Amino acid sequence: MAFQVTAFRNGLKEVGYVEGQNVAVELRWAEGQLDRLPALAADLVGRQVAAIVGDVRSALAAKAATTTIPIVFTTAGDPVQLGLVASLNRPGGNITGVSFLVGTIASKRLELLRELIPTAALIGYLVNPGNPTSEIETRDAEVAARALGLQLHVVVAYGERDFDQAFASFVQQRVDAMFVGGDPIFLNRRDQIVALAARHAIPAMYNLRQWPVAGGLISYGGSLTESFRQVGVYAGQILKGAKPADLPVQQSTRVELVINLKTAKALGLKVPLTLQVAADEVIE
Numbered sequence: 001m002a003f004q005v006t007a008f009r010n011g012l013k014e015v016g017y018v019e020g021q022n023v024a025v026e027l028r029w030a031e032g033q034l035d036r037l038p039a040l041a042a043d044l045v046g047r048q049v050a051a052i053v054g055d056v057r058s059a060l061a062a063k064a065a066t067t068t069i070p071i072v073f074t075t076a077g078d079p080v081q082l083g084l085v086a087s088l089n090r091p092g093g094n095i096t097g098v099s100f101l102v103g104t105i106a107s108k109r110l111e112l113l114r115e116l117i118p119t120a121a122l123i124g125y126l127v128n129p130g131n132p133t134s135e136i137e138t139r140d141a142e143v144a145a146r147a148l149g150l151q152l153h154v155v156v157a158y159g160e161r162d163f164d165q166a167f168a169s170f171v172q173q174r175v176d177a178m179f180v181g182g183d184p185i186f187l188n189r190r191d192q193i194v195a196l197a198a199r200h201a202i203p204a205m206y207n208l209r210q211w212p213v214a215g216g217l218i219s220y221g222g223s224l225t226e227s228f229r230q231v232g233v234y235a236g237q238i239l240k241g242a243k244p245a246d247l248p249v250q251q252s253t254r255v256e257l258v259i260n261l262k263t264a265k266a267l268g269l270k271v272p273l274t275l276q277v278a279a280d281e282v283i284e
Helices: 002-014 034-046 056-065 106-116 134-147 160-173 184-188 190-199 224-239 261-266 273-278
Strands: 052-055 071-075 095-100 122-127 151-156 177-180 204-206 218-222 250-252 255-260 281-283
Touching (some): 034 056, 052 224, 056 095, 071 224, 095 224, 106 204, 151 160, 184 190, 224 250, 255 273
Parallel strands (some): 071 095, 122 151, 122 177
16 A cells, blocks of 8 residues: 555655665565465565565564564554564564554544444444454454443454445444454455445444545544554664664554544534544544
Protein backbone atom coordinates (compact mmCIF):
# COMPACT_ATOMS: atom_id res chain seq x y z
CA MET A 1 0.00 0.00 0.00
CA ALA A 2 1.33 3.33 -1.08
CA PHE A 3 1.01 5.19 2.22
CA GLN A 4 3.08 2.61 4.14
CA VAL A 5 5.83 2.65 1.53
CA THR A 6 5.90 6.45 1.57
CA ALA A 7 6.10 6.49 5.38
CA PHE A 8 8.91 3.91 5.30
CA ARG A 9 10.86 5.98 2.78
CA ASN A 10 10.37 9.07 4.95
CA GLY A 11 11.85 7.19 7.91
CA LEU A 12 14.86 6.14 5.84
CA LYS A 13 15.34 9.74 4.73
CA GLU A 14 15.45 10.90 8.36
CA VAL A 15 18.65 8.94 8.85
CA GLY A 16 20.21 9.91 5.54
CA TYR A 17 19.03 7.29 3.07
CA VAL A 18 17.22 8.31 -0.13
CA GLU A 19 16.01 5.68 -2.56
CA GLY A 20 17.77 5.93 -5.88
CA GLN A 21 20.67 7.86 -4.39
CA ASN A 22 22.30 5.75 -1.70
CA VAL A 23 19.82 2.91 -1.08
CA ALA A 24 17.62 0.59 -3.15
CA VAL A 25 14.22 -0.63 -1.94
CA GLU A 26 12.93 -3.97 -3.31
CA LEU A 27 9.16 -4.33 -2.89
CA ARG A 28 7.39 -7.68 -2.65
CA TRP A 29 3.62 -8.09 -2.33
CA ALA A 30 1.77 -11.24 -1.31
CA GLU A 31 -1.53 -9.62 -2.43
CA GLY A 32 -3.47 -11.39 0.29
CA GLN A 33 -2.08 -14.83 -0.61
CA LEU A 34 -0.30 -15.62 2.64
CA ASP A 35 1.03 -18.95 1.38
CA ARG A 36 3.31 -16.92 -0.88
CA LEU A 37 5.17 -15.31 2.02
CA PRO A 38 7.76 -18.07 2.61
CA ALA A 39 8.78 -17.99 -1.07
CA LEU A 40 8.96 -14.20 -1.09
CA ALA A 41 11.09 -14.24 2.06
CA ALA A 42 13.37 -16.91 0.57
CA ASP A 43 13.79 -14.82 -2.57
CA LEU A 44 14.94 -11.80 -0.57
CA VAL A 45 17.29 -13.93 1.50
CA GLY A 46 18.72 -15.37 -1.73
CA ARG A 47 19.37 -11.86 -2.97
CA GLN A 48 21.33 -11.21 0.24
CA VAL A 49 19.51 -7.96 0.97
CA ALA A 50 20.82 -5.76 3.78
CA ALA A 51 17.53 -5.91 5.75
CA ILE A 52 13.95 -7.16 5.44
CA VAL A 53 10.98 -5.14 6.71
CA GLY A 54 7.28 -5.97 6.86
CA ASP A 55 4.20 -6.68 8.94
CA VAL A 56 3.98 -9.48 11.50
CA ARG A 57 3.25 -12.28 9.03
CA SER A 58 6.00 -11.15 6.67
CA ALA A 59 8.41 -10.92 9.61
CA LEU A 60 7.55 -14.42 10.82
CA ALA A 61 8.18 -15.78 7.31
CA ALA A 62 11.48 -13.90 7.13
CA LYS A 63 12.50 -15.12 10.59
CA ALA A 64 11.96 -18.69 9.45
CA ALA A 65 14.10 -18.04 6.37
CA THR A 66 17.15 -16.38 7.94
CA THR A 67 18.94 -15.99 11.27
CA THR A 68 21.49 -13.50 9.95
CA ILE A 69 19.80 -10.86 7.78
CA PRO A 70 18.31 -8.09 9.97
CA ILE A 71 14.50 -8.01 10.10
CA VAL A 72 12.38 -5.02 11.14
CA PHE A 73 8.69 -5.65 11.77
CA THR A 74 5.57 -3.68 12.54
CA THR A 75 2.76 -5.33 14.51
CA ALA A 76 -0.40 -4.48 16.39
CA GLY A 77 0.12 -7.42 18.72
CA ASP A 78 2.57 -8.31 21.45
CA PRO A 79 5.87 -9.19 19.69
CA VAL A 80 6.92 -11.45 22.58
CA GLN A 81 3.67 -13.45 22.57
CA LEU A 82 3.88 -13.72 18.79
CA GLY A 83 7.34 -15.23 19.03
CA LEU A 84 9.09 -12.43 17.18
CA VAL A 85 11.46 -11.34 19.96
CA ALA A 86 12.67 -12.54 23.33
CA SER A 87 11.76 -9.27 25.06
CA LEU A 88 10.89 -5.69 24.15
CA ASN A 89 14.01 -4.11 25.65
CA ARG A 90 16.43 -6.81 24.49
CA PRO A 91 14.98 -8.38 21.33
CA GLY A 92 17.94 -10.70 20.76
CA GLY A 93 18.79 -12.36 17.48
CA ASN A 94 18.38 -10.60 14.14
CA ILE A 95 14.97 -9.00 14.60
CA THR A 96 13.42 -5.86 16.10
CA GLY A 97 10.62 -3.50 15.17
CA VAL A 98 7.65 -1.39 16.16
CA SER A 99 4.52 -2.34 18.11
CA PHE A 100 1.61 0.05 17.63
CA LEU A 101 -1.85 0.37 19.09
CA VAL A 102 -4.50 -1.36 17.03
CA GLY A 103 -5.51 -4.59 18.66
CA THR A 104 -5.20 -3.57 22.31
CA ILE A 105 -7.87 -0.87 22.72
CA ALA A 106 -11.10 -2.70 21.95
CA SER A 107 -12.79 -1.32 25.06
CA LYS A 108 -12.31 2.29 24.01
CA ARG A 109 -13.56 1.53 20.49
CA LEU A 110 -16.75 -0.01 21.84
CA GLU A 111 -17.24 2.91 24.24
CA LEU A 112 -16.95 5.37 21.35
CA LEU A 113 -19.32 3.30 19.23
CA ARG A 114 -21.90 3.30 22.02
CA GLU A 115 -21.47 7.05 22.53
CA LEU A 116 -22.24 7.49 18.85
CA ILE A 117 -25.14 5.00 18.93
CA PRO A 118 -26.49 4.90 22.53
CA THR A 119 -29.16 2.31 21.69
CA ALA A 120 -26.69 -0.22 20.31
CA ALA A 121 -26.86 -3.60 22.04
CA LEU A 122 -25.65 -6.16 19.49
CA ILE A 123 -22.31 -5.45 17.81
CA GLY A 124 -20.96 -7.39 14.85
CA TYR A 125 -17.25 -8.11 14.78
CA LEU A 126 -15.39 -9.01 11.59
CA VAL A 127 -12.13 -10.90 12.19
CA ASN A 128 -9.61 -12.89 10.16
CA PRO A 129 -8.56 -16.02 12.10
CA GLY A 130 -5.52 -16.29 9.84
CA ASN A 131 -3.99 -13.23 11.48
CA PRO A 132 -1.57 -14.14 14.31
CA THR A 133 -3.06 -11.38 16.48
CA SER A 134 -6.71 -12.32 15.90
CA GLU A 135 -7.14 -14.65 18.89
CA ILE A 136 -5.90 -12.06 21.38
CA GLU A 137 -7.81 -9.28 19.67
CA THR A 138 -11.06 -11.27 19.69
CA ARG A 139 -10.66 -12.17 23.36
CA ASP A 140 -10.08 -8.50 24.23
CA ALA A 141 -13.18 -7.52 22.25
CA GLU A 142 -15.35 -10.12 23.99
CA VAL A 143 -14.15 -9.05 27.44
CA ALA A 144 -14.74 -5.40 26.60
CA ALA A 145 -18.22 -6.09 25.24
CA ARG A 146 -19.26 -7.97 28.39
CA ALA A 147 -17.96 -5.16 30.59
CA LEU A 148 -20.11 -2.67 28.67
CA GLY A 149 -23.19 -4.88 28.66
CA LEU A 150 -23.01 -5.44 24.92
CA GLN A 151 -23.41 -8.63 22.90
CA LEU A 152 -20.77 -9.46 20.31
CA HIS A 153 -21.58 -11.38 17.13
CA VAL A 154 -18.25 -12.63 15.77
CA VAL A 155 -18.00 -13.43 12.06
CA VAL A 156 -14.83 -14.69 10.40
CA ALA A 157 -13.53 -13.71 6.97
CA TYR A 158 -10.25 -14.89 5.46
CA GLY A 159 -10.49 -12.62 2.43
CA GLU A 160 -12.74 -10.81 0.00
CA ARG A 161 -14.53 -14.02 -1.02
CA ASP A 162 -16.02 -14.12 2.49
CA PHE A 163 -17.17 -10.51 2.80
CA ASP A 164 -20.65 -10.85 1.26
CA GLN A 165 -21.46 -13.84 3.46
CA ALA A 166 -20.12 -12.04 6.54
CA PHE A 167 -22.36 -9.04 5.97
CA ALA A 168 -25.31 -11.33 5.25
CA SER A 169 -24.76 -12.78 8.73
CA PHE A 170 -24.68 -9.28 10.25
CA VAL A 171 -27.94 -8.41 8.50
CA GLN A 172 -29.59 -11.69 9.53
CA GLN A 173 -28.62 -11.13 13.17
CA ARG A 174 -29.74 -7.50 12.93
CA VAL A 175 -26.62 -6.05 14.47
CA ASP A 176 -26.91 -2.43 15.58
CA ALA A 177 -23.33 -1.65 14.57
CA MET A 178 -20.10 -3.44 13.80
CA PHE A 179 -16.37 -3.09 14.08
CA VAL A 180 -13.62 -4.50 11.96
CA GLY A 181 -10.60 -6.29 13.39
CA GLY A 182 -7.13 -5.18 12.45
CA ASP A 183 -5.88 -7.10 9.43
CA PRO A 184 -3.84 -6.14 6.34
CA ILE A 185 -6.20 -8.08 4.06
CA PHE A 186 -9.15 -6.06 5.37
CA LEU A 187 -7.23 -2.82 5.00
CA ASN A 188 -6.26 -3.70 1.42
CA ARG A 189 -9.94 -4.26 0.63
CA ARG A 190 -11.24 -1.34 2.65
CA ASP A 191 -13.19 0.16 -0.27
CA GLN A 192 -15.14 -3.08 -0.64
CA ILE A 193 -15.86 -3.39 3.09
CA VAL A 194 -16.84 0.28 3.42
CA ALA A 195 -19.19 -0.10 0.44
CA LEU A 196 -20.84 -3.17 2.00
CA ALA A 197 -21.32 -1.34 5.32
CA ALA A 198 -22.94 1.55 3.44
CA ARG A 199 -25.14 -0.76 1.32
CA HIS A 200 -26.48 -2.49 4.41
CA ALA A 201 -26.61 0.75 6.46
CA ILE A 202 -24.47 -0.70 9.27
CA PRO A 203 -22.52 1.89 11.32
CA ALA A 204 -18.95 0.63 11.55
CA MET A 205 -15.97 1.31 13.79
CA TYR A 206 -12.52 0.78 12.30
CA ASN A 207 -8.98 0.74 13.65
CA LEU A 208 -7.08 3.15 11.37
CA ARG A 209 -7.71 6.60 9.85
CA GLN A 210 -7.39 5.14 6.35
CA TRP A 211 -10.91 3.71 6.75
CA PRO A 212 -12.82 7.00 7.33
CA VAL A 213 -10.72 8.57 4.59
CA ALA A 214 -12.10 5.83 2.32
CA GLY A 215 -15.66 6.62 3.45
CA GLY A 216 -15.93 4.61 6.65
CA LEU A 217 -17.80 6.07 9.62
CA ILE A 218 -15.29 6.26 12.47
CA SER A 219 -11.88 4.94 13.49
CA TYR A 220 -9.87 4.83 16.67
CA GLY A 221 -6.42 3.36 16.89
CA GLY A 222 -2.73 3.73 16.34
CA SER A 223 -1.08 5.38 13.36
CA LEU A 224 0.12 2.89 10.77
CA THR A 225 1.85 5.73 8.97
CA GLU A 226 3.86 6.61 12.08
CA SER A 227 4.66 2.95 12.66
CA PHE A 228 6.14 2.49 9.18
CA ARG A 229 8.07 5.73 9.52
CA GLN A 230 9.69 4.33 12.66
CA VAL A 231 10.41 1.08 10.82
CA GLY A 232 12.21 3.16 8.18
CA VAL A 233 14.27 4.88 10.86
CA TYR A 234 15.30 1.53 12.35
CA ALA A 235 16.14 0.12 8.92
CA GLY A 236 18.35 3.16 8.30
CA GLN A 237 20.11 2.72 11.63
CA ILE A 238 20.77 -0.94 10.77
CA LEU A 239 22.24 0.13 7.43
CA LYS A 240 24.57 2.38 9.43
CA GLY A 241 25.76 -0.63 11.44
CA ALA A 242 23.33 -0.98 14.35
CA LYS A 243 22.43 -4.53 15.41
CA PRO A 244 18.74 -5.48 15.74
CA ALA A 245 19.49 -7.16 19.07
CA ASP A 246 20.60 -3.79 20.44
CA LEU A 247 17.54 -1.86 19.21
CA PRO A 248 14.61 -2.11 21.67
CA VAL A 249 11.18 -2.70 20.16
CA GLN A 250 9.60 0.73 19.77
CA GLN A 251 6.10 1.11 21.20
CA SER A 252 4.18 3.66 19.19
CA THR A 253 1.59 5.25 21.49
CA ARG A 254 0.06 7.75 19.09
CA VAL A 255 -3.72 7.25 18.93
CA GLU A 256 -6.08 8.89 16.43
CA LEU A 257 -9.86 9.39 16.49
CA VAL A 258 -11.21 10.15 13.02
CA ILE A 259 -14.88 10.71 12.13
CA ASN A 260 -16.50 10.98 8.70
CA LEU A 261 -19.49 13.32 9.12
CA LYS A 262 -20.68 12.75 5.54
CA THR A 263 -20.99 9.03 6.23
CA ALA A 264 -22.71 9.69 9.56
CA LYS A 265 -25.28 11.86 7.80
CA ALA A 266 -25.91 9.18 5.18
CA LEU A 267 -26.59 6.71 8.03
CA GLY A 268 -28.93 9.16 9.76
CA LEU A 269 -26.60 9.57 12.72
CA LYS A 270 -26.00 12.78 14.59
CA VAL A 271 -22.43 12.85 15.89
CA PRO A 272 -22.35 14.31 19.43
CA LEU A 273 -20.39 17.55 19.69
CA THR A 274 -18.24 15.95 22.40
CA LEU A 275 -17.04 13.37 19.90
CA GLN A 276 -16.39 15.97 17.23
CA VAL A 277 -14.33 18.06 19.63
CA ALA A 278 -12.38 15.01 20.80
CA ALA A 279 -11.61 13.89 17.27
CA ASP A 280 -8.14 14.35 15.82
CA GLU A 281 -9.71 14.67 12.38
CA VAL A 282 -13.24 15.31 11.18
CA ILE A 283 -13.99 14.59 7.53
CA GLU A 284 -16.86 16.61 6.11
